[in-house]
Amino acid sequence: MNGYFYAFIFLAMVSASFSKADQESESRYKTFSESSVRKCSMMNIHKPSFNICLSGQATGADLERAQAWSARASLTWFRALKVLDQQVTRTVLFTCKDPHLTITLRPGKGTSHATPSYTTIYLTRPYGTWTHELGHALAGLGDTYVGGTAGSCGGQPASLMCWGAYGPRANPEEWSTLWSDDIQAIQYNYRKVFPGTPAQPEWGSSTDLEAPLQLNDPWPARGEEVYLEDHQVELLRGRASEIDTAEDTESVDL
């Protein structure tokens, strides 16, 4: 056999590995219909502040955590858009006047769920529940798990919208909880509802969107976050909820 033959084999192997890589990165995220996406919190992303209304019931300790986690989860999704468009806001305001996202807090265990711009979250749920439910309410994404069980991804790529609160990227100190599939999904919705050519920040292409987000320094930009406390939560007496990280829990997130 001559050198040309080996070169041919080598090229065939290279092209085979490229097509495999393309297949693996192929995204099969699910989005809401465009009219539903237009009812999601994301539509307010260019306003001077993103207004979150916390309602329901919580102890003081749980309310404090709910503020931190809802702001962090919102900014985690926003960061995936900020890398495309520097107009995306970085200010989160807790107010029930002109809210862009309403979160009803429920003590104890139960089924967390979401519709465009609204979600109900049980306070024993781990952080991944918050980013997952905001994937519905804020980003306009559908679940990608199969058979009604989070984590059963079938032929789908691994993603937050498949894994929910669990899975290999559930720890927010290690991961943003977003996977490539989730990032492609919110960026797809964003381009659909905000057509045009956005101005990308200069740090946009060098940011790892799958890495954890620091709440007080979510991305390299100057400016201050503002947190005003003007919520409608009924304060309960008692201690902080114990977070239920067991996968065989009675609580199911939708």
Ligand SMILES: [Zn+2]
């Ligand atoms: Zn869901």
